[in-house]
Amino acid sequence: MRRIAISSGHGLKIRGASGYLDEVNEARRVVDRVYELLHDASVPCVKFHDNVSTTQSANLDRIVNWHNAQTRDLDVSVHFNAYKPTSSPMGTECLYVTQQSLSAEVSASIASVVDLPDRGAKKRTDLAFLNGTAMPAILVETVFVDSSVDASHYQQHFEDVCYALADVIGDVTLDGPSEPPPERPEDLPPLPLFRASGPCSWFGGPEDTGVGASEGLAFIYEIGDAPHLFLPYQPNGTTGLARRLNPHTHFIACRWNYDVTPKPSLLEHVALVRNPATGVALTAFPADWGPNADTGRVADLSKCLMDDLKLTTDATVEVIYPYEV
Numbered sequence: 001m002r003r004i005a006i007s008s009g010h011g012l013k014i015r016g017a018s019g020y021l022d023e024v025n026e027a028r029r030v031v032d033r034v035y036e037l038l039h040d041a042s043v044p045c046v047k048f049h050d051n052v053s054t055t056q057s058a059n060l061d062r063i064v065n066w067h068n069a070q071t072r073d074l075d076v077s078v079h080f081n082a083y084k085p086t087s088s089p090m091g092t093e094c095l096y097v098t099q100q101s102l103s104a105e106v107s108a109s110i111a112s113v114v115d116l117p118d119r120g121a122k123k124r125t126d127l128a129f130l131n132g133t134a135m136p137a138i139l140v141e142t143v144f145v146d147s148s149v150d151a152s153h154y155q156q157h158f159e160d161v162c163y164a165l166a167d168v169i170g171d172v173t174l175d176g177p178s179e180p181p182p183e184r185p186e187d188l189p190p191l192p193l194f195r196a197s198g199p200c201s202w203f204g205g206p207e208d209t210g211v212g213a214s215e216g217l218a219f220i221y222e223i224g225d226a227p228h229l230f231l232p233y234q235p236n237g238t239t240g241l242a243r244r245l246n247p248h249t250h251f252i253a254c255r256w257n258y259d260v261t262p263k264p265s266l267l268e269h270v271a272l273v274r275n276p277a278t279g280v281a282l283t284a285f286p287a288d289w290g291p292n293a294d295t296g297r298v299a300d301l302s303k304c305l306m307d308d309l310k311l312t313t314d315a316t317v318e319v320i321y322p323y324e325v
Contacts, residue, residue: 090149
């Protein structure tokens with residue numbers, strides 16, 4: 001029986017991959033369930049989620065340092081893979097530096113219960129987690145978040161996935177799930193309805209002379225609809241809501257599909273906006289529809305949001321909607 005230290009990849013403020021699944025949300029879900037299973041089987045186990053770090057380097061350091069502070073025999077990091085959106089099955093793999101046999105067993109066990117391809121054990125010598133942890137370590141790539149088949153199979157077999165992982169890393173044999181898999185917890189964010197990645201720019205506020213002085217917004221018709229987005233005064237020489245947006249607030253415009261994200265719902269949730277070059281992500285309120293497709297851009301951000309994410313015009317941004325902490 002091994003002593004296990006298990007953590008979820010990335011962090012609350014340093015998001016991982018997203019698609020049909022969100023990597024951070026699901027990695028935490030798996031870690032929590034595996035911890036419960038091992039604890040109930042009297043296997044010594046501790047778990048960790050990073051809720052603090054705001055940079056990728058700090059996130060990796062915090063996770064590695066936590067593992068190295070534990071008394072354990074095995075370090076496990078749970079991740080979800082990504083490549084490109086697909087309707088093809090992609091499968092499971094497990095990464096290692098020294099633990100080839102264990103990694104192969106983990107990959108095969110999860111792939112079998114989730115009915116997806118076993119991509120096997122893969123040696124990686126360039127990953128901070130595997131290089132920095134002092135004890136034997138593996139990094140589990142559960143399924144691919146951007147494969148609709150992987151996402152469907154994973155959701156259907158979530159309990160089986162957790163039992164399979166717990167069995168192998170805990171070196172125990174657990175009775176499999178005797179009840180149907182539980183419903184997705186209500187406190188988890190809804191699955192992404194909108195995703196975009198590409199160039200961005202900024203818009204809104206008194207200095208945005210690219211919009212007319214009387215120009216309105218696509219789904220906000222009165223200040224009372226979203227008072228938190230607006231300046232307390234109407235800028236001189238203007239009458240429209242676009243120029244009254246508060247440039248010191250985090251807001252965003254994307255080409256929303258109103259059939260998928262109806263106008264009223266855009267006022268009820270926030271988007272996660274990420275600078276992929278730094279890994280830093282912040283939330284923002286949907287405020288308008290745009291930019292025009294002819295610009296080649298996928299999003300317009302408030303000036304403040306651009307600055308806080310250290311983005312410049314036409315830099316790449318990633319947007320996920322909805323997002324809830």
